[in-house]
Amino acid sequence: MPPIKRRHFLQFAGSTLSAIALSQSNFTQQANRYAQVIAQNTPRKLALLVGVNSYPSGIPSLKGCLSDVEMQYELLVHRFGFNPKDIVVITDEADLKPTRQNILDQFQTHLIDQAKPGDVVVFHFSGHGSRIIDPYPIPELIINGEVVPNTNKLNGTLVPRDRNTERSDVVQDIMGRSLFLLMYALKTNNVTAILDSCHSGGGTRGDLVFRAVSSRLNSGESAQPSETELEFQRRWMKDLQLSEAKLYDMRRKGIAKGVAIGSAQFDQFAAEAKFDNDTFHCGAFTYILTRYLWQASSVEGIGNTFVNLERSTNDLAIKSSMYQTPIIAANPETNSQKPTFFLNPVKPWAEAVVRKVKPGGEIEYWLGGISALSLEAKPKGIIWALINTKGQEIGEIEQQGRKGLVGYGKLTKGESKNVQLGVLLREKIRGIPENLKLRVGLDVSLGEQLEIAKASLASIDRIEVVSTGAEYILGRMTSSYLQQVKPKKIRDLPVVDSFGLFLPGLTPLANTFQKSGESASSAVERLQGRLISLLAGKLLKLITGSDAAFGGNSTKLNVTTAIAPKGSSTKTTPSQFLSGTDVQVKVRNNEKDNLYIAVISIGSSGKITPLFPYWNSAEIEAILAPQQEIITPQESDGYSFKLKGVGSQEILVLASFLPIRDALKGLKSIADITNPGGRTPVNIEGEQALGWVQELLGDLERNTRGIRVESSGDRIVAKSQLAAISTIINVVES
Template identity: 25%
Template sequence: MELKRRDFLQATGVWLAGVSSSEFILQLANSPGLATTTPPRRRALLIGINHHGPGEVLPPLQGCLTDVELQKQLLRYRLAWGAGDIQVLTNQEATGAAIETGIQDFLLSGASTGDLLFLHFSGYGRQVSDRGATLIPYDAQADGSSDISLRWLSQLPLPPGVTFWCCFDAGFQTHPGLVERSRPSIGTAPPPPAPSPSMIWLQPTIAREIQLQGTQAGAFTQSITKQLWSHASTSSLSGYWAAQDLERQTGELIHLHWQAEAGARIPGTLNLTGGLTLSVPGADAAIITSAQDSQTAQIWLGGMASPLLTQAGWQSYFQPVMPEFSPTTAAFWVQNPVGLTATAPIADLSGLRRGTLLQERLRLLPHHLTLTIGLAETLDKVTRIDAVSGLDGLTDWVSATTEGTGDYRVIAQSEAEHCLYGLAWPGGTVLPQTLGNPGEAIKGAIRRLGTMFPVLLANKWLGLTLNGETSGLGVTVAWQKLLPQPELLLRVQTERALGAAPETAIGNFSAQAWERGVTFQVGEQFCYRLTNYSPAPVYALWLAWDSAAGLLVLPTLMDSPQLTWQLTLAPQLTTTLPVRELHYTSPCVNSYLLLSRTPFTQALDYLAHLPTSGDPPRLVPPKEALVLVQAILQDLHQNNPESPLKPATTSAYTLDLQAWATFCFTFRVV
C-alpha cells in the first residue's frame, strides 16, 4: 500500500539533542570520508515563522526571520556554501505542506553517500498527544492537526554516509513566567526514541528571544552562530560558550544536550585531526554587499559578541582575514552598527570584495554608557507612570525606559496579598536579590533599585570587553574544580595570538561544562591556571559580578601577608591563581579575568584603597563600581602604543585586540 507523504513523515520518532559547536562547523564546512576530487552535495532548508495564519491565534514572535538570516549568512560567507544550496521558507511560505515538501524534495531527494543536509527551524514548538514534539507551521490549527511532527526525523532512511544536521530554536515545554518560543502541550506526548546514527541535533531546553540593537533574534541561534563564526581551525571548541552566553543573556540555566558521532572523544568537544579543518581562521564579520549609492558597503557582524550587538554607540576597525591578505593590509573603520549590520566607506575597501572575511582589530567603546530599563506588561497604568517618574531621576545610570525589553525589566512578583517589586532579565527570570518587602510602594522600590544600577552598569561595561576567543594576546586559562575531587572544567586559549600555544595535557573534562554550563554547590572550590605564551609580560586582574552580592575584586596572589590584586606573568610561564571557596548561593556569577600587555595602573590606584588583610574577596561599594571599571577601561585604552592603527575619533575608549583579553566564566551556586 502506498503511503501518503504526511503518513510517512509522521510514522517515525524523535530525539532532541545537540552536539559540540566545533564538530558542527567542521562538518558543515567539510563532509568526512569523501575523495578530494568529489565535492559533497550540500543542502540547507532554513525556516522562520514570526506570524501565523488565521487558523490558530498565536502571539507574534520577533526574531525568527533574523535567525534565518543568521544561519544563511553563516553558510554563505563563513562556510562558502552556494546560494543554490540554501532554500528559505518564512512566515506564509512556511505552511505544513511546504515544510514537508522542502524536507523531502530539496533535502532528501537524491541524497547519496557523503552528502551533508542541514535543517533549521525558528518558531513555536509544543508537545501533541500521540505525536510527540512538533513544530507549529504558518497554517497552525488549535488541535495541532497541522503541526509538523518531528518523530520521523529520528528514523528517516538515509543512505550510508549522509549526515543530517537539525537545529531547532523552538521550545517543546513551557516554563511559567518566561517569555519563550513554546506553546502548551495538547494531551500527553510519548517519550522521544533514540535518533538515527546519521543525525546530529542542536536544540536548547528553553527557546528565548533576545533584543539586539534594532532587531530581535533567538538567543540560541545568535549564540551558536557567533561561536561558529569565530571558531578557528587550530583548536577545539565546546558547547559551554553557547550555554554560558545564553545564561548571561537570559539569567536561565539552559541545557544544550548533544549527540556526538561514534568514537573516543572528550564529551562535547572535538580534537581536530585528519582533513577536518577550515581553510581560514575564525572571523568576526564579512563584506556582504555594496549600497545602492556605491559609496558604502554593508558588513555582516555575525561573529561579534552578543553584548556588543545589544548596545548602540560602539564602533570597530577591521582587517581582512589572513592568509588571503597580508598582515600589512590596512584596517578600515566600520561605522553605524545596528544589530547585525554596519557600514564602511567603499573608498576604504580597496582590493576587498564581497565575501571577504574580517577580523576585529580595534574596538571603540563610548565614554558614556547607561542601562535601558523595561517595564513588565503586568504593571498597571498608575504603577507604570510612577515607575517612569522615578527612573527619570536616575539619568546617571538609566538613559531610557521602554515598554518592552531592556537590559533589565521592573517586575511585580505576587506573594500572598502583596506584590514584591524587583528586576528581571528580559526573558522573565527574576533576580531574587532585587525583590523588596511586602507593601513597598513603586517609587520607593525604584529608589532602592537605583542603588543597584551602578553595579549592573559595571557588569554591562565588563561584558562589552569580552574577547577571549578573538584576542591576539597569547594566553591560556584552565578552570579547575577542586572539591570534592579535582576536575578540569574547561581549558581555553586566545586563538588569534601569534605563535603556538604550549602543548598541555587535556585532563578529564566535565560533561556538565560542555553541555549546560557550570553549577557549584556551596562549599566547593575552584581555581584558574594561567599560561603566558606571548613574548612579553602579561598583567592580570580578577573581578566578579555576583547577582547575590555585587561587584567583587579577588586577589591574584596570596603568598605575602597582604593580598595582591594585579598579577604579573612573565613570558612562557604558568601560575595558579588563589583558590576560591564558595560560601553562599547565587543564581548567576560572571567571573572575569582581564589580561593586558601593560599594567592596570589606574585600576591599581583605586584598588590601593581596599583593605588587603583578611579573607577575600572584597566587595566594591556600589557607588564606586563604575569608578573601578572605568579606570580599567582607561588602562586598556590604547594600551599598545606600538600599534600603527590610529582611530579617527578620540571620544571613545580604544581597545587593541592584540593587547588585551577578557574571559568570562559564568556559573551559579546552589
C-alpha cells in the same frame, strides 16, 4: 542530569537544543559535531532552511525566525563553503512560503533526490513547535531529565504556516515521525537537523517570547494529525519498505541517521532574543550556535572542545534566566567520533563577513560572530581588520553605522581590491559609548505605583526606562510569579508583595527584594546602588571584550585559566562547586613576553571584587613571566576566596602586555577608605564600581592610543591590547 540518549530525540521533534541559558558543555559538543559534519570536503553540500514568523489567527506570530535563516545562510556560505545555489530558503518573504507542502516537497526534491552517499545535508527549522496525538507513539518521554512513560501518546511537531484545518481538533503539523522517515530516506549519513522551536507552552513571560503552540485545545484535549499527514507517512513507509513494527522499533532505538540538534527539553522553552530596543529579533539558540561557529578556532583537533560554554560568558544566559538544556542525538552514536566528521571549517574564524561593496565605496558586512553586548558599542569608531584565507590582516574598515546584524563602513587601510564579497573581518578596535546606560523595564505587577517607579528610576543617571529590550525589570512579587519560579528551586524566595528586580524571564534577582509593604519609590532608592553596580559590570564586559568570545579569550591570546578547590592540582574547572568551597584561580602565561594580570569576580547581583593584584600591591606584582603560573589567593595572603550562596558567579581574568596603572590606583583609594591597613580583596559596588571600571577604561584607552591607532571614535579600546578570559562557575547547595 543524566545524558540524553539518542532514542529520545525525535519523538519530540519540536524540542530542540538550547536557547537562552544552554547547558553549555553539552552545547559545545553539539556545535562542534555540527561544525565537523558540515565542513567536510565532500562532492556537494545541500541545505534546506525554513523560517516561519507569520501564523494564522489564533497562533502567536514570531519575529526572529527569518533572521535565523539569514544567520544560518551566511554561516554556511562564508564559513563552511556552501554554494548559494545548493541552499533552498523557505520563509514568509521568500518565493517559497513555509506551508506544510512546500517544506515536505523541498525536503524530497532538494535533499532526498539530490544527495548522494558522502554528501552533506543540513535541515534547519525555526518556528513554533507543538505536540499532537500520535496513533503509533513510542513509549517514553524525558521530563526534568528523567525518562517517563508517554501516557498521553504525544509526538512533537513542527508547525507550518498553514497549520489550521476545517476541523478545530485536527492540524497539519509535521510530526517527528514524518521527519524520521524523511531523514531515513536520505542516501547520505552526513545529515544534520537543527530545530529552533519547542513545545512547552507558547506566549510571553516578562520580556521574552517563546516558540511553542499549546498542545491543548479549548476542550482540554490534544489535537489530532491530519489524514494528509498520516497518508504521507504511509506512502513513505511503503517506498522505504518499512512495516509499522519495523518503524516503531527503529524510532525507539534512535534517530534515523546523522546528527539532530534541538533547542529545548520537553519541559523547557525556546526563546527569541531581541536587540536594538526591539528592532532586531532572532532565535536565541540559533544566534548562540551560529555566533559560536563563526568564532570557533580552526586549529582545534578532532575530539577537543573548542569552548566550554558552560563556564564562559553567555550574555544571553545572564540576561534572560530561561535555562534550557541541549538535546543531541547521533546515529550511529560513533558518528560524532569518526575522523571524517571532524574536519575544520574551510575558512578561518571571524566575527563578520563582507556582503556587498557599493559604487560609492561603502562596504556592507554581516556581523554574525559578535556578541549581543558588542552591538551596544559605539557604531562609529569601530575598526574591523580584513582577514585573508590564512587569517592574516590585509586592511582595515572603519564602521560608519549598523542596522541589526548588518554593518556599514569605509576602507581606511589597505587596497580596495582586497575588499570583495566573502572577505572575513575581525574586530580590531571597539568604540565605547560615552554614556552607556542600563535598560530597566517596569512590570505590570507594579500596578498603581508604576508611574511613581518610572519617575524614580528616570531620576538616576545612566538608567534608561524602556518598554521593550530591558536588561532588568522592576516589579512586585506576586503569588503567580512565585509559583512560576518555585520549580527552579531558588533559595530564599522573595515574599509576596515585595519589590525588587527580575531578569527578563521573570526570575527574581538575588538579594534585591526585601519585606512587603515597601513603597515603589523607597524600593528604587534602595536599589540605586545595585543598578549602578550592574551598569558597571556591563561596561566592564564591553570594554574588556569578555562578552565577545565563546573561546573564553577575547583576543585568542595564549593564556590558560582554571578555577579549582583550594589545594587541588586539577588544571581544569569543575562543572559546579558546593557553596562554602574555598577556591583558587590559576592563570598561566603561555606567551613569549611578560603579561600584566588581573583577576576579577563578578557576582550575579552585580558586586565586583578585584581578587588580584591586591590593592596595595606594587605594579610589578601584577607581572606574570612567560611560561609561568600564578595561583591566587595563597595561604600566605591571609584570606580565602569562599563561594557563598547558590547560583552563578563569573571570574574574569584580564591579561595585557601593558600595565593598567590607573585602575590599581583607584582601587587603592577605595581600599584606604573601606579597608585601611588590610590586604584582603575589596568589594566595590555602586558609584565606586562604576568609577573603577571607568579608570580601567582610561588605562586601556591610553594603551590603545599608544599604538597609533586611527579612529574617529572618542573612546576606543584595541582588542589586541587585552585578553579577557571569562569563566562562569555554578554554585550549588552543599
